[in-house]
Amino acid sequence: MTASSTPLPFPILIGDIGGTNARFSILTDAYAEPKQFPNVRTADYETIDEAIQKGVLDKTSVQPRAAILAVAGPIKADEIPLTNCPWVVRPKRMIEGLGLVDVLIVNDFEAQALAIAALSDENRERIGSAAGDMVASRLVLGPGTGLGVGGLVHTQSTWIPVPGEGGHVDLGPRSKRDYEIFPHIETIEGRISAEQILCGRGIVNLYRAICAADGATPTMSDPADITSHALVGSDKAAVETVSLFATYLGRVAGDMALVFMARGGVYLSGGISQKILPALRKPEFRAAFEDKAPHSALLRTIPTYVVTHPLAALAGLSSYARMPANFGVSTDGRRWRA
Incomplete structure (x- = not known):
């Protein structure tokens, strides 16, 4: 009851x-x-x-x-x-x-x-130069087993969490390299959702698509192996996988920031975000996040963070x-x- x-x-x-x-x-x-x-x-x-x-x-x-x-x-x-x-x-x-x-x-x-309503600085790392703790709507994305998305709307002195299934929005190609890779991405009933790329199995999906586009044979099937090789630069396809992962995550994060008008910040949660922090610190994530003409100026003012709180x-x-x-x-x- x-x-x-x-x-x-x-x-x-x-x-x-x-x-x-x-x-x-x-x-x-x-x-x-x-x-x-x-x-x-x-x-x-x-x-x-x-x-x-x-x-x-x-x-x-x-x-x-x-x-x-x-x-x-x-x-x-x-x-x-x-x-x-x-x-x-x-x-x-x-x-x-x-x-x-x-x-x-x-x-x-x-x-x-709910967690990002009052997350202290020691439990988050800022990505990019946009700063500020505006008491305004916020957004959290978490690539993990799947891709979770949640909003936190601030109104009448109350934080209102907004659940949803935003990880299943469409994700499409934009660059020349994207158009070479995307035909090889495994689809769900003919479509590529964000979760097909931006999660653990999505890392493998993207890595295999990159190998297929280049006529190479994939040698890894574990997302942890792919990210580990990428971060030390020991495998070219793995390096590109994590770089593009950061780019696509930035695109989706920027889209969701516009949907929620998340002036209070966008937060990346989950183990994958923490593990690929070195890649997220590079320009690709933030550049893709801000590349939202005609609203790029707005996106440049919205801070982005990686949640480092373990629980x-x-x-x-x-x-x-x-x-x-x-x-x-x-x-x-x-x-x-x-």
């Missing part, structure tokens, strides 16, 4: 459920520091309920009364399948089996958006759990009570 947006009862289980990893903490009250637990690999457990029981509840004497879980996928009805993982979230079953009385499910990039989504959810009145989070159809 869905509930209104009254505060959840403490202790609260906080969870960030991605396609590959799930991260958990428990917030005992509004003033406590969250108790962290080791990351859980989604492939190691058949269900999310099993992962929570074995990965969290069996390792602590604190029994959560409520849970706020951020999941990678659209939230529908009482069964929520995850986009890049075989788990299905069933809040009613969680209440029955895990001893919870209140469960709120939000989109994973809604949680990332940004959990931090965002914890902020909401402590002070829900500060955020305009809709709970309609996304909250279940015993």
Whole structure:
């Protein structure tokens, strides 16, 4: 049964459920520091309920009364399948089996958006010369298992996270080199979405397309190998892969900044953004971000950052759990009570 947006009862289980990893903490009250637990690999457990029981509840004497879980996928009805993982979230079953009385499910990039409302300088690195902490709408993009996009709109002294599936917008060629490479990009039903390139498997997709365009044989199939070789300059195709990855990420980030009028800044989250920081510091990302005629002057004023906080989504959810009145989070159809 869905509930209104009254505060959840403490202790609260906080969870960030991605396609590959799930991260958990428990917030005992509004003033406590969250108790962290080791990351859980989604492939190691058949269900999310099993992962929570074995990965969290069996390792602590604190029994959560409520849970706020951020999941990678659209939230529908009482069964929520995850986009890049075989788990299905069933809040009613969680209440029955895990001893919870209140469960709120939000989109994973809604949680990332909550995190960037008040991210300190030590938890972010600015890319480019545009600076400022304007209290204005913000945007977060996270290339990882997929490509997540979330907005954070500021209005009437409230931060309102805007979830969506922006990672699935079309991404097309612009340069001469793009037109050589794009015919070799693996498509989904004939189209190339941003996520076909701007995620872990997308790095492999792009690398293979570059090799095909040059008549070369690909020698790597792991995105980590490709990025590692690129950053040390030991493989020409890998170097171009990461350079173009940064360019295309800049293009999509600029597009989304225009959609949200994100004068408060654009934030790149996730492990890939952190790993390829040396490439993002080069001119390609920022040049592609700003190349939005007739609005290039506007884009030049918008700061861009890489989120370096290791558990940004959990931090965002914890902020909401402590002070829900500060955020305009809709709970309609996304909250279940015993």
